Amino acid sequence: MKKVLIAGATGSMGRKAVQLIEKQSDYQLVAILAPNATADTKLPAAVSRFDNLADINLAADVWIDFTTPQAVFANVKFALEHQMRPIVGTSGLSAEQVQQLQAIAQQQQLGGIIAPNFGLSAVLLMKFAKEAAHYFPDAEVIEMHHADKLDAPSATAITTARLIAANRKKNPAKTNMATEARGADYDGIAVHSVRLPGYVAHEQVLFGGPGEALTIRQDSFDRSSFMQGVQVALEKVMDLQELVFGLEKIL
Amino acid sequence: MKKVLIAGATGSMGRKAVQLIEKQSDYQLVAILAPNATADTKLPAAVSRFDNLADINLAADVWIDFTTPQAVFANVKFALEHQMRPIVGTSGLSAEQVQQLQAIAQQQQLGGIIAPNFGLSAVLLMKFAKEAAHYFPDAEVIEMHHADKLDAPSATAITTARLIAANRKKNPAKTNMATEARGADYDGIAVHSVRLPGYVAHEQVLFGGPGEALTIRQDSFDRSSFMQGVQVALEKVMDLQELVFGLEKIL
Amino acid sequence: MKKVLIAGATGSMGRKAVQLIEKQSDYQLVAILAPNATADTKLPAAVSRFDNLADINLAADVWIDFTTPQAVFANVKFALEHQMRPIVGTSGLSAEQVQQLQAIAQQQQLGGIIAPNFGLSAVLLMKFAKEAAHYFPDAEVIEMHHADKLDAPSATAITTARLIAANRKKNPAKTNMATEARGADYDGIAVHSVRLPGYVAHEQVLFGGPGEALTIRQDSFDRSSFMQGVQVALEKVMDLQELVFGLEKIL
Amino acid sequence: MKKVLIAGATGSMGRKAVQLIEKQSDYQLVAILAPNATADTKLPAAVSRFDNLADINLAADVWIDFTTPQAVFANVKFALEHQMRPIVGTSGLSAEQVQQLQAIAQQQQLGGIIAPNFGLSAVLLMKFAKEAAHYFPDAEVIEMHHADKLDAPSATAITTARLIAANRKKNPAKTNMATEARGADYDGIAVHSVRLPGYVAHEQVLFGGPGEALTIRQDSFDRSSFMQGVQVALEKVMDLQELVFGLEKIL
Structure with a gap:
């Protein structure tokens, strides 16, 4: 014990x-x-x-x-x-x-773990987005939060965009990024932020390729979701050899 | 005949x-x-x-x-x-x-009809968005098109945003529109444009209120969809008393 | 006062x-x-x-x-x-x-009002679905609730399906309803129920026509959303001439 | 060459x-x-x-x-x-x-490869779903196809459900599967099939856990998407040591 x-x-x-x-x-x-x-x-x-x-x-x-x-x-x-x-x-x-x-x-x-986000759905979204980027160089990120969130885009959305950009193996299609509606550009990935009452914390990654699309979405309805990630940390922490940063490292 | x-x-x-x-x-x-x-x-x-x-x-x-x-x-x-x-x-x-x-x-x-868009799903989306705006003053528009579309946002997205703005009966929540990720501002409605290969022509309107959300989405997979709207026009054109502009006027 | x-x-x-x-x-x-x-x-x-x-x-x-x-x-x-x-x-x-x-x-x-559902997003979804049925005879309903909800489909989903069925003006496409995966059949509309932890109360109506699709979705994150509907009732109740049933009657 | x-x-x-x-x-x-x-x-x-x-x-x-x-x-x-x-x-x-x-x-x-599905988005969806199942034992599959598709559920949806079931590490929540609206049961995973005109070939996997949800969706708009998968096969086939079955094995 x-x-x-x-x-x-x-x-x-x-x-x-x-x-x-x-x-x-x-x-x-x-x-x-x-x-x-x-x-x-x-x-x-x-x-x-x-x-x-x-x-x-x-x-x-x-x-x-x-x-x-x-x-x-x-x-x-x-x-x-x-x-x-x-x-x-x-x-x-x-x-x-x-x-x-x-x-x-x-x-x-x-060993141990420091995680800015213990939400499993958010961490898996980032992990899958990173992997999908190998095959789908064209991606955009849309995050949606309650109207009171002042900063935009969210830290997780920026991290997601950077992970995708760093893991692309082909050049994406050229698109016009010159208009405001095209959102913020993080390493060539367009990031869009929605702020609406009623929403909690949600993120989507949209990938497109010839004739097909792949979408990964996570919804955090309340922070009780973090305890799922802490549970995973508890299962692994006694075996960790170093102080890792980011829950995705131990998934 | x-x-x-x-x-x-x-x-x-x-x-x-x-x-x-x-x-x-x-x-x-x-x-x-x-x-x-x-x-x-x-x-x-x-x-x-x-x-x-x-x-x-x-x-x-x-x-x-x-x-x-x-x-x-x-x-x-x-x-x-x-x-x-x-x-x-x-x-x-x-x-x-x-x-x-x-x-x-x-x-x-x-009588007769001039319609920039004969796609029933797009026209119904605008009609419903206009009506929902009475009850949900907080809305954002996301349109998604193939990577080759140069202009952004799409004409339909702009029209949708303006319809919502004109039909709000309450003030929306204040949000930070100062960052690029928040998209383009049309009469106070944030509009976001996604451009990805594989996508055809799609639009979403997101409404949020205390504890709930309403989303209307339309997908145009190919322009054969326009014929549904022409069919509606054929059913009504002999009875129209004027040259109406916009399919929504006769729905 | x-x-x-x-x-x-x-x-x-x-x-x-x-x-x-x-x-x-x-x-x-x-x-x-x-x-x-x-x-x-x-x-x-x-x-x-x-x-x-x-x-x-x-x-x-x-x-x-x-x-x-x-x-x-x-x-x-x-x-x-x-x-x-x-x-x-x-x-x-x-x-x-x-x-x-x-x-x-x-x-x-x-006058007065009795409403089984005061959630504006749910009531608008039903209203719009009823109207879209005029133009899109082909529709299916997917409702998603927390894993503890025992009954399926939800009362609102059944009402939505029946409203659509009653307002179609054309025959829908013939589809195979004989397998379990096709869900429950309410007046010819397939209704699907998802039960998963984390989810709260959500409903989607999917319409399809040649080359296009229209989707209406509502999410109830918590029951505070009902107060928006009570607010609408308060604004109209002194003018109502009868005891109406259903919030949609006064929207 | x-x-x-x-x-x-x-x-x-x-x-x-x-x-x-x-x-x-x-x-x-x-x-x-x-x-x-x-x-x-x-x-x-x-x-x-x-x-x-x-x-x-x-x-x-x-x-x-x-x-x-x-x-x-x-x-x-x-x-x-x-x-x-x-x-x-x-x-x-x-x-x-x-x-x-x-x-x-x-x-x-x-070496070589036999793949029932060369669509990268579908294959990645299955790969990610399998991995997410480790952390989210509660999942349901919704596939959506054109109204003419006679069989239901689709072969890919069945494969996805079985992959999830085989990779769960915890027991899922108990839900009532006794009503038709709950869909078909594949190894304890509910699978739902939507058949509507306009739709092409689409699949969603919905995962739910305490306070959060994760959704993976793929859309096949046309079969040209298969060539992306053949491209991947071409890049790897000269190095394969056996005749592998399934594109996911080489991703």
């Missing part, structure tokens, strides 16, 4: 992670790091609660992190230095920070 | 129109205007063939026009002046020319 | 209705019928709370009902007999009960 | 194959087997034409076969026995025949 510490256990994702661990037969929750927990916070019996990193006086095998951009780097560094394998869903780590953490993991001979 | 003259009977659309008339029980093809017909051109028996407008020496009840932007105005004027009701699928008439022809039709007390 | 009584104000839909009324400039909540309300139930000031029909001793202009199949008939009868115009989103009324209530409304010279 | 013989070069697929070979820089058409060729059949210069298998008196490196179910077995056997690597798009080989041909290929130490 492996031991788990959850950092950020009282946030919306953290609470789902607590529920997820309770359903595992080979993992057991032993502690939470939760500065914002109150007297009312319900915890399974025999779970220690810590308010600060410095107070943590027990060891776990796995450190699950759903905290804040401000806290995540120190958290994961602490975890690695105390022989805990991190599963990190918190956003906000810079590329340099990720590299630093990967170096520490190597020194400590520990 | 009403008589039909088809102008442009040897072009790709004209040939389909000839076949369509052959299937009607209440219409009969009596003549074609076909400057490019050759000795090989097969015609039903008892159909007169004319090379020039000036040669036409018989009267029909209906004039179907699938010719060229250069010829269409003179053709339709001639038809109206000789008491033939026009069904016009040729593109290229300016707004002024349409008005002039409508005035002539009024003088002659003749 | 018109007065509103909400029956079922403490249920999930009723609470949303309370919020909706608070946003209206021409309606005011004066009372609730809420047998299950507790001391904790928060109510706007100056709102009367009743536990039983018999206790209601004030008059409102509009009666909004989101109660139970057991209570709804008596509730609406009471409302009409006390000069309140009903807006009814509760399911469970039989066709006979609806007719009885319509007769009472007529005697009382009151 | 490798030499190619095309069997069935005057059929609709064979003609496209002739055009495809003309565009290759490392392949050259040297002969056709075409019993139905007429004096009018246009062939590139220096291409031999044979009416019967027995007449073929030259060797090529690759044998492309788009013939008939009656001819294909003898053709491919002949090709292998004469040291030609087969690329076979003809349908109608039984499982036993495929095994016999694979045995001959092994004796002759030749």
Whole structure:
């Protein structure tokens, strides 16, 4: 029975992670790091609660992190230095920070995973899009989000476009990109952003070739979907030899 | 049995129109205007063939026009002046020319129809989008065409966006239109154009409201679809009191 | 300022209705019928709370009902007999009960609306499907719901199929309906039901004709969408001359 | 420069194959087997034409076969026995025949490919569906074809369902399969068939998991799309060590 510490256990994702661990037969929750927990916070019996990193006086095998951009780097560094394998869903780590953490993991001979997106449908979409790009050099990306999302395109859509561009083996057809309706151009891939109330978070990749089309679409209806990806991480984390970045690396 | 003259009977659309008339029980093809017909051109028996407008020496009840932007105005004027009701699928008439022809039709007390798009799915999409706009002020348009289409967005997509904008009864949500990925802005409606090989001609309208979405999509796989719209025009043309513009007016 | 009584104000839909009324400039909540309300139930000031029909001793202009199949008939009868115009989103009324209530409304010279589905996207889908059937006799319905929904097809899908069948003007193409994969046959329309976790409530109508296709799709992500339909009912209810059945009648 | 013989070069697929070979820089058409060729059949210069298998008196490196179910077995056997690597798009080989041909290929130490479907979008859909099944045990298949297709579901849809079923790692959700609307059950996967005029050949796989969905769709607008798959086969056939069945094996 492996031991788990959850950092950020009282946030919306953290609470789902607590529920997820309770359903595992080979993992057991032993502690939470939760500065914002109150007297009312319900915890399974025999779970220690810590308010600060410095107070943590027990060891776990796995450190699950759903905290804040401000806290995540120190958290994961602490975890690695105390022989805990991190599963990190918190956003906000810079590329340099990720590299630093990967170096520490190597020194400590520990594996783990940092994933900006634990949604399996989004990660599989990217994986399949990358592979389809070998055969279909012509592709466009359409992402659709709720009207309140300010940035466009979404980070996932940009990543998808770049993956496709990097994996094409033939030149795409020439198209007119000069008009606004043709969207944003990322490495030669047109990316379109739809913003409408009612929508949640959705992405489509459209591939076209002579006489045929291939479309891959993912819909995230709510963030509970992330727990499927955390489940995959739990199944693999004890065998990982390094601190990998991106859920797709372990699918 | 009403008589039909088809102008442009040897072009790709004209040939389909000839076949369509052959299937009607209440219409009969009596003549074609076909400057490019050759000795090989097969015609039903008892159909007169004319090379020039000036040669036409018989009267029909209906004039179907699938010719060229250069010829269409003179053709339709001639038809109206000789008491033939026009069904016009040729593109290229300016707004002024349409008005002039409508005035002539009024003088002659003749009805008819000029339609830039005889595709029923496209016309119904516009009709429904216009109506949905009353209830869903938030909408975006995505049109998808083959990679060779140079202009973007398509004329139909622009028309659709303007119809939606003109029929909204509430203010839409504010979204960030400042980035390229958000597409072209037509009267406050974002319009996106996809250009990919394999695709033919397709359009989607996406509506979003609190907790729900409505999507209308049409696919034109080939232009044979236009004949469905011409069929509708044939069923109504003898009863029309004016020269209407747009198939949606008679649906 | 018109007065509103909400029956079922403490249920999930009723609470949303309370919020909706608070946003209206021409309606005011004066009372609730809420047998299950507790001391904790928060109510706007100056709102009367009743536990039983018999206790209601004030008059409102509009009666909004989101109660139970057991209570709804008596509730609406009471409302009409006390000069309140009903807006009814509760399911469970039989066709006979609806007719009885319509007769009472007529005697009382009151209008109102009973709607099995207040989701605007679903109601517009049915309206458009009915209209498209005039031109596209060939149609199929695919509805998609969460894996827990036991019945199939959904009531809305059946209604949609029957509306299409009743409004066709031409015979559809003959297809082989003899294999299971072809779905259920409702008046000659194939209806398919998808049941998958993650999905909420979605319906598509696919129309096909020579060389083209038309698709109408609606997605209900959560039941908050019903309040858009109640809003439409509020805007029209004071002008209705009869007790109409179905939101589509007033769109 | 490798030499190619095309069997069935005057059929609709064979003609496209002739055009495809003309565009290759490392392949050259040297002969056709075409019993139905007429004096009018246009062939590139220096291409031999044979009416019967027995007449073929030259060797090529690759044998492309788009013939008939009656001819294909003898053709491919002949090709292998004469040291030609087969690329076979003809349908109608039984499982036993495929095994016999694979045995001959092994004796002759030749590779090649037999593919029931050379459409890249369909083959990639199956490949991705198989992989997604590891993570999403809940899936349904919807295939859509023109109204004239008599059988349902399509062979590709059945293959897709079986691939998904065979690659699931978890139990799917329990759903009610007892009503007709739930479609046909292939190894626990619901398969739905839509038959509508206008449609060509399309397939969707819908995956659902907690809070998310993944959809893969392919559209075949015309059979010219098969040549993309033949192109891939040409790029790999000289390196194949066995007679593989299914284009997905070499993607």
